[in-house]
Amino acid sequence: MTGQTDISNLSIARKQLFAGNFQAAHAAAQQALKDDPQAVEAVLVMAAIAVEHGNGPGAEKLCSIAAQTGHRSCWLAVLEARVALMQQDQERARERALVAFELGTDDPHIANQLGVALSRTGRHAEAVQPFRTAVAGAAGNADYRYNLAVALQFSGDLADAEREFHALVAMQPDHAKGWGALVQLAHEPEPGWDAALSQLFDDSKDVESRLTIGHALARLAEERQDWDTSLKWLDRAKAPKAAEVAHDRSAAEAIADAAIAAGGAGSFADIPSGDERPIFIVGMPRSGTTLVERILTSHPNVRSVGELSDFAILLKQELRTPGQLVLEPALLQAASTAPDLTAVGKAYLQRLSQLAGDTPHFIDKMPFNAFFTPAILRALPGARVICLRRSPFDVLFANYRQLFATGFSYYSYAYDFGDTAHFVAGFERMANAFEASLPPARFLPVRYEEVIADQRGQTERLLAFCGLEWDDACMEFHRNAEPVATASAVQVRSPIYTSSVEKWRRYGEGSERAIDELGKYGIEA
Template sequence: MREAHAAAQQALRVNPQAHEAVLVMAAIAIEHGNAPGAVKLCHLLRDTGHDSCWLAVLEARVALLMQDQERARERAIAALQIGTDDPQIANQLGVVLSRGGWHEQAVAPFETAAAGEPANPDMRYNLAVALQFSGDLTRAEQQFRTLIELKPDHAKGWLALAQLAKQPDEDWQDRLEALFQQERDPDARLTVGHALARLGEDKEEWDASLAWLDRAKQAKRAAVRHDRSSAEAIADAAITSAREALIAPKPEGDERPLFIVGMPRSGTTLVERILSSHPKVRSLGELSDFAILLKQHLRTPGPLVLEAALIDAATDADIGAVGRAYLERAAALGGDAPRFIDKMPFNAFFVPAILRALRGARVICLRRSPFDVLFANYRQLFATGFSYYSYAYDFGDTAHFVAQFERMADAYAQTLPTGRFLPIRYEDVIADQRGQTERLLQFCGLEWDDACMRFHENAQPVATASSVQVRSPIYTSSLEKWRRYDEGSQRAITELGKYGITP
C-alpha cells in the first residue's frame, strides 16, 4: 500500500490533473480508516468536475465509515447507474450495495467481478451470497461449489455450502475434519466447526453436532470474554425505561414505521415476510439507523451503541429529533409504501425509545421457546466483528443472555401500551397462521390480503440466517427442536434453570 501511495503522489507531481492517482489515495485513506482525508480527496475530485463509478463507490465507502447509511446507499445507487467493467471496482460496488440492503442490485456487479477475475475466491463468494439473499438458491449453490473447487480451504464457503446444499457430498465430512485439524486461525476454525456441526445435524447426530460447536467456539470464547454483567445492565435499563418513559398509548402522526424485534432466530424473519407480502408494506431489512442516530444525538461516552448508558439517557431526554432523522432516512428507502418494516432484532432493547421518538410507530416483539432460542443462537455463526453476539461463543453465556431477554420481554408485555406494542409467539404463528396473521394486520392497521398467507412466494431479498427457510411454506420441524438432543437438552435445562426458566 505504501508503494501505491508513493506512485500516486509521483503521478500527481507529473500531472496535477491525474484523477486516477487521487482516487488511489482516497481508497488508501479509507483502508486506513481516515474518513476526513478520504472526504477531502473526494471533494477535490468533485470540484474539478470529475465523475466516475469508482468515485461514487469511494464516496459510499467513506459514508459507511462515518456511519451515514443514507449517504452510502445514495452514492452506491449512483455508482450502479454509472456502471463499470473493472472487476475490483465492481466488487467494491457490490459490497456497498449489499451493506445498504440492495442485494438484488448487488448481483450484477458481483457477476462482473467474478467474470473479470474468475479465479478470485472472494469475488466468487460475494456473488454466491448475493444470489442466496436474492432467492436464487440453485445458482448460489453452484457458485459455492465452484468456490470450494477454487479454494478448498475457504471456511466461509464451506459453511455456506453445508447450510445450503440439500444433499452433502460423501467426502465432505473427511475434508472438513482434516481442514479443522490443520486450521489455526480462531475465526476460520470457528467457521469450519460450524460446517461440521451442520453435517452432524443433517445426519441427525444431534449431540455430536453440539460437540463440534463446543470445540469450534473454544478459542474464540477465550478471546472474546463475554461480560454477563453488561448484558444484565442493558436489560435492567430497558426494563426501567419501559416503566418510566412517557409513551403515547396509541399511534399518533406518521404511522408508517413498523418495527419487528426479538432474539435472533426467534421468528422475526417469518413475521417480516408475512407482513411484507401485503401490498401496502415494504421491508427495509435490518437497519442500524435508529440506534446510531440515538447515540449521535445523546453522545453517551464510549464507542458502544448497545449499552445501558444510552438506554438510560433516552428514557427522559428529548429525542424527537432522532425520530425525525430516522423517518427521513427510512422514508427514502420505503418510497410511497403506507407501512415499512425495520427488522433489526436488537432494536428490542430500544423499544421504549423507539415508541417515544416515533409517536406513530408500532413494535412487534417475537417470543419463542427459550430452549429453542438457546440452541438456535448457539448453532448460529453470527458476524464475528460485532460485540452484540459475544454471548454466542459459550453455551452458558447464551442461556444467560436468553434469560435476560426473557426478563425484559416479560416486563415490556406488562408495561408497554397494547396499542403500540404487540408480543407474538412464534409457536402460535406456526400453529395458527391465519389467526395470527389477522392479529398482526389488525395491529398494524391494515386490511386482510391473501398474499400474506403465501409469504414464501415473496420475491423481496432476505439477508438473514433464515434466507433459505422463508422461501418455503410454514413447517413445524423447528418446534421443540431442542428435545432432539439427549445430553444437550439436559445442559439446557440446567443452564436456563439457573434463571427460573423451565420446560
C-alpha cells in the same frame, strides 16, 4: 508532463492498490501527481488507501478534492459510500452506492467494492450485477465469487448460489466461509464432506476458519440427526473464539436492566398517532422475526427496508453519550430521561423516506432494536413494535448454532453455551417487563409457536395490529420474491413447517445442559 510516464504510474498505482501493496500504490500515485497535478485517479488511489487503513477523515478529504475537479465516476461514488459507512451515515452511503450503480464500471475490483457497498446498505438485489462483473473480470478471486454467491442467496436464487459455492470450494478447497455457506445451503451433502472438513479443521491454525469449519461439521452431524456430536463440534469450534472475545455477562445484564427501566419510566402514547408508517419487528435472533416480516411484506401496502441500525445511530448522535458503542446502558438511560425524542423520530423518518418510498407502511427488522423499544415508541408516536417470543430453549440452541458476523460485538454471547443461556434469560426478563408496561395498541408480543400452529389466526392478529386489511398473499409468504439478508434466507422461501418447534429436545446431553443453564435464571422446561 502528462504522457506515457503518467499513464504508467497510474496503471502501477491501481495494480498495486488492488493487490494490497499499499505502500507501492501510494508511491506510484504520488509520482503520477507529480507528472500531472490534474491526475484525479491518483487522488482516488490515495483515497482508497486511506479507506483501507480506516482513515475516514483523510479519505473524505481526498474524495472531496476529486469531486471539486468536476470528476464523476463509479469509483469516486463507491469510495464516498465506503467513507459514509465508516462514519455510520447510512443515508449517504445508500445514496452514493446507488449513484455508483447507475454509473457502472467494468473494473472487477471496483465492481466488487460496489457490490459490498450495496449489500451493506440493504440493496442486495442490485449487488448481484456488480458481483457478476467482478467474478467475470477476476475469475480466480475466491472472495469475489463468495460475495456473488451470498448475494444470489439473499436475492432468492438459491440454485445459482449453490452452484457458485460449489465452484468456489472446487477452486479453493480451504475457503472456510465458502464451505460453511455451501453446507448450509446444499440439499444433499456429499459423502466426502465430513472427512475433508475434519481434516481442514485439524490443519487450520486460524481461529476464524476453525470457527466456520466447525459450524459446517456441526451442520453435517445434524443432517445425520447426530445431535450431541453436532453440539460437541460447536463447543470445540467456539471455545477459542469465546476466549478471544471474553463476553461480559455483567455488561449484558446492565443493558437489559436499563431497557427495563426505560420501559417502566417512559410516557408513551397509548394509540398510534401521526406518521403510522413505521413497523418495527424485534426479538432475539432466530426467534421468527424474518418469518413475520415475510408474512407482512406479502401485503401490497407493506415493504421492508431491511435490518437497519439507523434508529440507534440517530439516537446516539442526538444524545451524544460517550464511547463508540450504540447498544450500551448509558444511551438507554439517557433516552429514558430525555425530555423529548421527537427530533430523533423526525430524522429517522426523513432518512427512511428514500428506502420506503410511498408505501403506506414499512418494516425495520433489526432484532436488537428490541432494547430500544421504549425510545422508539417515544420518538415515533405513530410507530408500532412487534416483538417475537419463542421458547427460550429453542432460542438458546438456535443462537448457539448460528454463526453470526464475528465483527459485531453484540453477538459475543454466542460463543459459549452458558453465555448464550444468560443472554437469552436477560432478553426474556426484558420482554416480560415490556409486555407488562408498554401500551398493547403499540407493542405486540407474538409467539413463534403460535404462528406455526395457527398461521391464519396469527396473521389476522398481525394485520389488525398494523391497521391493515386482510390479503390472501400473506398466507403464501414463501412466494414473496423480495431479498432476504438473514440466516433465514432459505427457510422463509418454504411454507410454514413445524420441525423447528421443540427442536432442543432432540439433543440428549445438550438438552440436559440447557435445562441446567436456563434453570439458573428461573426458566423451566
